[in-house]
Amino acid sequence: MVNRPPGLSVRLKLKLSYAGFLMLAGTLLLAVVWVFLLRYVPEKIHIQAVPQTERVAPSTGRPFPDAPRSLFVPNRSDLEEAFVPKATLALVFLLVFGLVGGWILAGRMLFPLTRITQATRLAAEGSLSHRIALEGPSDEFRELADAFDGMLEKLEAHVAEQRRFAANASHELRTPLSVTQTLLEVARKDPGKLEGELVERLHEVNLRAIHLTEALLLLSQADQRSFTRERVDLSLIVEEASETLIPLAEKRGITLEVSGDVTPTPGSPLLLRQLVMNLMQNAIVHNLTAGGTVWVTTGRSSSGVMLSVENTGEVLSPEQVSTLVEPFVRGTGRIHSDHAGVGLGLAIARSITQAHDGRLSLTPRAAGGLHITVQLPSHPHERDKPEKGLRP
Numbered sequence: 001m002v003n004r005p006p007g008l009s010v011r012l013k014l015k016l017s018y019a020g021f022l023m024l025a026g027t028l029l030l031a032v033v034w035v036f037l038l039r040y041v042p043e044k045i046h047i048q049a050v051p052q053t054e055r056v057a058p059s060t061g062r063p064f065p066d067a068p069r070s071l072f073v074p075n076r077s078d079l080e081e082a083f084v085p086k087a088t089l090a091l092v093f094l095l096v097f098g099l100v101g102g103w104i105l106a107g108r109m110l111f112p113l114t115r116i117t118q119a120t121r122l123a124a125e126g127s128l129s130h131r132i133a134l135e136g137p138s139d140e141f142r143e144l145a146d147a148f149d150g151m152l153e154k155l156e157a158h159v160a161e162q163r164r165f166a167a168n169a170s171h172e173l174r175t176p177l178s179v180t181q182t183l184l185e186v187a188r189k190d191p192g193k194l195e196g197e198l199v200e201r202l203h204e205v206n207l208r209a210i211h212l213t214e215a216l217l218l219l220s221q222a223d224q225r226s227f228t229r230e231r232v233d234l235s236l237i238v239e240e241a242s243e244t245l246i247p248l249a250e251k252r253g254i255t256l257e258v259s260g261d262v263t264p265t266p267g268s269p270l271l272l273r274q275l276v277m278n279l280m281q282n283a284i285v286h287n288l289t290a291g292g293t294v295w296v297t298t299g300r301s302s303s304g305v306m307l308s309v310e311n312t313g314e315v316l317s318p319e320q321v322s323t324l325v326e327p328f329v330r331g332t333g334r335i336h337s338d339h340a341g342v343g344l345g346l347a348i349a350r351s352i353t354q355a356h357d358g359r360l361s362l363t364p365r366a367a368g369g370l371h372i373t374v375q376l377p378s379h380p381h382e383r384d385k386p387e388k389g390l391r392p
Contacts, residue, residue: 014109018102019095026094030087112141116148128156164326176209215344218274222351227268231379234263234272234307235298241276242296245284253290256280260298263305264379267356275352276307278345279372283311287369304358304377313369321362321370325350349374 115132122130131152134145180202187198242258249256265272283294297308325346346362349372353360358376365371 012106014106015099015102018105019098022094022098022102023091026091030090034083034087112145116141116145119148119152123152123155128152128159173209173212176205176212179205180209212344215348218271218348222271222348222355225355227271227355229266230269231264232267232269232272234265234276234305234376235260237269237273237276238280238296238298238307241273241280244277245280248281249284249294252284252287253292254284254287255293256284256296257293258296260296261300263298263300263307265305265356265376266379267376271352271355275349275374278349279307279309279374282345282349283309283370283372287311287313292369300378304375307374307376308371309374310365310371311369312365312367315368316364316370318364321364324362324370325360 112134115134119130119132131149132145133149134142136142183198183202183205238258238260242256246256280294280296283296287294292312294312295308295310297306297310299306299308350360353374353376356376358374361373361375363371363373
């Protein structure tokens with residue numbers, strides 16, 4: 001934190017600004033009055049004496065009983081003596097009124113900032129559950145408070161998710177290490193017993209730990225967005241992934257259908273390839289035991305490009321679907337399958353999608369299975385091109 005010398009408070013600055021503006025307006029008003037008065041008041045007044053005969057009533061010829069013997073007309077000096085003291089008192093009153101009123105008005109105007117500052121300090125101390133909840137009509141302070149509350153809400157959810165992720169990752173990493181430790185203790189007690197089976201078990205446990213570590217690194221890379229964006233065609237990636245996963249689909253008796261249009265999007269080829277592979281492999285593994293189908297479609301829309309992965313399978317409730325993108329949440333039968341994952345497939349897919357400024361949505365199919373849709377921004381140089389027909 002940079003050390004800065006103390007300065008005037010915002011409230012004091014506003015008070016001085018209000019008072020200064022009021023003084024300026026009062027001074028200008030008095031100056032205008034003074035200028036206009038001086039235009040009609042000469043510096044010296046010459047008064048001609050009125051003859052006595054001219055001070056009689058024309059009808060009777062007799063003098064007026066109240067006819068003035070002399071006439072007083074103020075000159076500029078008289079005006080200055082009368083105007084300047086009153087103007088000075090008026091300016092002093094405006095100064096005091098501006099300072100007091102400015103202090104009160106500044107306090108009322110800055111009161112929301114006080115609540116926002118308190119909430120910021122609580123957040124800096126680790127209390128993310130506090131909300132400003134500023135009342136009143138919508139204005140700049142209300143928008144700032146609502147934006148800050150929204151940031152606190154997202155930050156609190158992110159911190160909670162990171163804590164759950166750290167706890168789950170620790171548990172998942174501890175499991176293969178514990179199994180390895182147990183197998184090594186068995187081998188040390190009886191070196192000649194079940195040597196081949198022991199080596200095979202150690203190999204499987206070690207391979208699972210490697211996959212888990214690679215998945216965690218990939219998830220961290222996607223969250224940090226530490227990649228260079230290139231022009232990537234999702235349809236080509238889908239074709240490459242389908243060629244790689246056809247043996248797995250045939251082994252499980254799953255029909256893999258791929259179709260769509262050219263879908264260029266800016267992003268990382270490696271991460272987008274991992275995204276497509278995770279979604280397609282998930283759709284194949286979590287399917288019917290035989291006779292299932294996976295439909296993969298790519299296309300373009302006015303808002304960007306789209307990847308759709310749909311599969312048959314067991315009937316899922318919306319509550320179950322909403323938890324599938326959480327880290328280390330596995331679908332039914334996944335742990336016991338021949339392609340058991342580490343529970344990060346859909347979590348990685350969601351992180352990769354968010355890192356590419358996209359959106360991933362999961363919807364259960366009424367007939368069973370899952371429909372996953374990924375929406376990504378289109379490449380800047382491709383947005384103005386007309387859409388082509390679907391490619392078989």
